[in-house]
Amino acid sequence: MFKEYLKELLGSDFDSVWASFFAPKKSGFFITDKSAKKRVLEQFKGAKEFFDNFYIYDDKSALSHSEFFSAGQIYIQNPSSYLATLFLELCMGDEFCDMCASPGGKSIALFSRFAGISGAAIEYDKNRFFTLKQNLEKYGLKGIRAYNKDARSIAKTCANRFDKIMLDAPCSSYSHFNETFSEKSPKELKAIARLQKGLLNAALYALKDGAEMIYSTCTFFSAENEEVIENALNSRFKLEILPLDFEQFFNSKNAAPKIMPRKYGALILPDELYSGFYICKLRKVCQKEQN
DSSP: OHHHHHHHHHGGGHHHHHHHTTSOOOEEEEESOGGGHHHHHHHSTTOEEEETTEEEESOHHHHHTSHHHHTTSEEEOOHHHHHHHHTOOOOTTOEEEEETOTTOHHHHHHHHHOSSOEEEEEOOSHHHHHHHHHHHHHTTOTTEEEEOSOGGGHHHHTTTOEEEEEEEOOOOOGGGOOTTOOOOOHHHHHHHHHHHHHHHHHHHHHEEEEEEEEEEESOOOGGGTHHHHHHHHTSSEEEEEEOOOGGGGOOTTSOOOOEEEOSSSEEEOOOSSOOOEEEEEEEEEEEOOOO
16 A cells, blocks of 8 residues: 555655665764764764754764763754754744654754753653653753643643644654554554644644744655645634745755655655655644634
């Protein structure tokens, strides 16, 4: 099912994308402790700066077994995930919410770039919540509190509260497709899309008027991506879909991924560096008056 869907979606890009699922990927990391930057780059001499403070390195094992990783001075992340955070600009005093946050990489990336922000990181799954909490403590994110709860609850408990929201929604995870991947049934895919719509709806209740958010997934299916956004546009909220200027982040020292614009948002197509990733940026204008 997935292979045929992907062929129709990607056309001439199918062969390269399909091959990328079965090839090793290079690793990325960013430095969370600026005082350690010189020592980190001395240790990983082959690291190539990709974005500002984000590096590509061939040996993930060396990164994950380093003293810098153990001490919370670097965080290992795929460039697609990091790129999603670059579209969210936070300001001093902003209150931020990371829904479905575990293991915490996007919160850590944002807090490494912006000072003076506070907020919440939410994770429903208990085991993943403990991973999230440990990472927030490890990386010194004192301004953000972790909550073990269903993120849909913020529709009632945090109405019109947040200046920025990151919703990297639970999804079918087909960007991680490989030989051992367990495909989802149509029934499972429908249930996932229903959850995503509920999460985005809750995010919009919790977002202040005029505030912005990112909705993202690591899958290719329109039912989990554009159709979730379409559902929100047809809801009680007046929304704007904001443009994604990918070119601002790329120059001669880094390789831009292949971007596939969608009706709403865009897909990053996978290759040897990037994982497949869907990103859409929204602004909540206001809640529509009900007749």
